[in-house]
Amino acid sequence: MTVRELTRELVSIPSHDDETAAGDVIEAWLRRETDAAVTRDMAGNVIARKGTGDRTLALVGHHDVVEPAASQVETASETPTGDFEYVVEQRDGRLYGRGAADMKGAVAAAMLAFRDSDPSPAGELVFASFVGEEVGGVGAQHAIEHGFSPDYAIVGEGSTGYSSPGVTDVAVAHKGRRGSTITARGTAAHASEVDAGENAIYRAADAVDLVRTLETPAIDVAGETLSGSLAVTEIEGGSAMNVIPDRCTLTVDERTVPGERAALERVETLEGVTWTVEQDLPPMRCTDEAFAEAVRKAADAAQSGTPALVTKPHATDAGWLAQAGCECVIYGPSEPGEAHTDTESVSLAVLERCRETYRRVAASWL
Structure with a gap:
């Protein structure tokens, strides 16, 4: 399955007022495609782990979205199952649909990178997709309260187009x-x-x-x-x-x-x-310069542009993780102005870039 196919499947699943169906698909895919230990907590977060080393790296996203516009929803009469779905369209190298940029595309890229990575005996690789990010990070808070505590995390929120158009940068702080x-x-x-x-x-x-x-x-x-x-x-x-x-x-x-x-x-x-x-x-700041530079080097190797270390104006689940003691950076496909719009879309080339960067970091940092 390609990142385009997996993103398309995830984006089509409604998850603005109930994330259950999207979580079901993510959980089933991880159980089918990986040999990881997969759990689903009481909040609905999906977490998978492989490797047993002392250093833990997490690839983190969320599968809830904001309410779609009417144009982003297919009515029940238009769908094969009789249930409503989100509209997903592909054109000009981009996927359009609610959640494509924020942030099911990054979740798909992280799922594939997690599947394709083999952590060394020194490290544990974790995939986590949280619920409730759009309503204050309730899923992340629940996970942290129940022991989710990676040493390092890449949160797949948007970091593309900050230093220059088309370049996926590494955000090391946000408000x-x-x-x-x-x-x-x-x-x-x-x-x-x-x-x-x-x-x-x-x-x-x-x-x-x-x-x-x-x-x-x-x-x-x-x-x-x-x-x-x-x-x-x-x-x-x-x-x-x-x-x-x-x-x-x-x-x-x-x-x-x-x-x-x-x-x-x-x-x-x-x-x-x-x-x-x-x-x-909470705000976020990565204080581990070596980790931030390792992610930047992996990002540089995965694209023709030169990524920079940047900051973001928006709060994300990285704030909750940083507050709990995790060193976080943000690296994801969404560009400024894409999330939460009636024409939300994501670049397929940048999704593939993110998948490759996540895989490279998992290989080098662990």
């Missing part, structure tokens, strides 16, 4: 995302008696002013400056035009970098203001 809510509380009163109440919107405005003064950390990595950011993105408060509001909420989107965070907790020094973290996706 995280912390989403939080600031709640300002006051005392309601009739608007004709302003001094009888405490205006929660005014207190929220004070919080906004404070947020705008906060410094966001930045780090230098791979010759780039990776900078954090803060933005107040939503506001809700008040009940009527003639009532002093007793409650106002703000949401804040924060992009984090490895190391320090913006001091958002300072808003709680304001009277009547509390701060609650709703989501905290």
